[in-house]
Amino acid sequence: MEFGVAMPDWAEGEQKKLPEYLKTLEERMRVVHRFARLNVEHDTGGPFAAGVFELKTGRVVSIGVNRVVPGRCSTAHAEVMAIALAQKRLGVHDLGGEGLPDHQLVVNWLPCCMCFGATLWSGVTSLAIAGSDGSLEEITGFDEGPRIDNAKELAKRGIEFFDNILKDEAIDTFKLFRDSGRLVYNGRGGGACIPVPADAP
Template identity: 45%
Template sequence: MTERPPAGPLAPSWRLDLPPWLVASFDGAVARTYATAEERMAVAVDLARRNVAMGTGGPFGAAIFESESGRLVAPGVNLVEPGGCSVLHAEIVAIIVAQSRLGTWDLGAPGLPAHEMAASTEPCSMCLGAVPWSGVRGLLTAARDEDARAIGFDEGAKPEAWWRELEARGIRVTRDVLRTEGRAVLEEYAAGGGTIYNSREGE
């Protein structure tokens, strides 16, 4: 009970730094389009794998595409530890980057093409809630909740058939796209001794 927040003024801004490898790799990625669900998911799973390999966060990746053209709009990786912030799940980072690039808080706004997110693991309860707010109209997922739970991550309180909640809001969900590959990243991370955080460390 000894640590104290700094007294004095509040910092007027907060900065999210993307890992340099992510920024460097994005140039080439945008030069092409990703036509199929599998191609789009391969991007998300590759981001998850590289995030672990580069030591920049947890074993989760996400990416946002234009649904029709397949253009890659934004990548996201889990940055909870390097960013020092529990909300920085891969899906949240992808939403922040996509909305920043497009200059809108609603990827489903009139005049914009429809967008779709690929996530290397089914969303936790926070990210499930974030998806409708983001304005994406589709969600692809690879590893399942139970795959994340199997290595100790807490997915939080979610409806049994969580995808129905999104579909009721006009968001098309496709599960099990490259599930084996998404799960493999989780298993490699756990086998390598990566931090499994679930906010239950304290008293």
């Protein structure tokens, strides 16, 4: 047995358009926002994207988007996709392993309870997000799970943390998702059990 979740077909072409290095945090976040928006426009998953970059050089290691519904996988959140793709590409299980440069995870919102755990175990030494207030849950209805003091927990583990990077673009993507009427697979109130047709993308 084996499991894997593929990125959508459009992603490879989009990734080829990217420069090898994205020097600034804003440049990295802009790419993450674009992938999140494209994921909504193509109807290939939830309104989320994440990227793993070499912290200092900005080398693009991986970009992931949410694939929960098309991938039939409740853990296929953008952060998990990006982390797994980065580890696969580098052939490691720990992005903070010996001999590796520092890595940064960039996400278009505060990771949910699962992805926050995945971030801690990934080996990244830096996390940058577009926002962390209640906007995501208010606009889309997604359940982000129980919250802890994220900033404190990251600091305790030596992971630097940047919040509110190009926040408005994240809000725009969430509104686009809401207005498109797409499935909120784990909405508060039990939306996770809506069946997906077998021929869904």
